[in-house]
Amino acid sequence: MTEILLVDDDAGLVARNAAALTADGHSVVLASTEAEALDAVRKRRPDVVVLEGMLDGAYAGFDLARSLAKDFPTLPLIMLTRADEHLTSRERSAQDRDGWLPVQRYLEKPVSADVLLYEIDHLLPGAH
Secondary structure, three states: OOEEEEEOOOHHHHHHHHHHHHHOOOEEEEEOOHHHHHHHHHHHOOOEEEEOOOOOOOOHHHHHHHHHHHHOOOOOEEEEEOHHHOOOHHHHHHOOOOOOOOOOEEEEOOOOHHHHHHHHHHHOOOOO
C-alpha cells in the first residue's frame, strides 16, 4: 500500500482528496502546517507528498518543498496551489529559475481527484 502525505490547511479539499486516495487503495496521512509535514516525513517516510504552496499564512509550502527536496531527494513532491494568484509578476518570473521549486508536478487548484490520482500513480516507482 502506498502512503501519501497530504499537506494543506483547506479541510474540505483535504477531505475530498483523502477520500479519493483511500478509495484508490492508498494510505493517507494529513498535515496542515509546515512543521507537521516535516515531522510526518521524518517519522513515516511517505511514498509521495502532495502539498500546498500557501501554508502558515504565507509561502511556507514553497520553503517546505525546498527543504524536503534537499533532505529527501528521491521523495516525489506534487504541489497543488493557487499561489500564482498571490505572486507578483516578478515572483512568477523567478519560478523559471532552475531549482527554485524542486517539485515533480506543479498543479493549479482546483485539481480533480482523477488528475491527482493520475499524477501520483505516474510518480510512483514502477509507474509507466
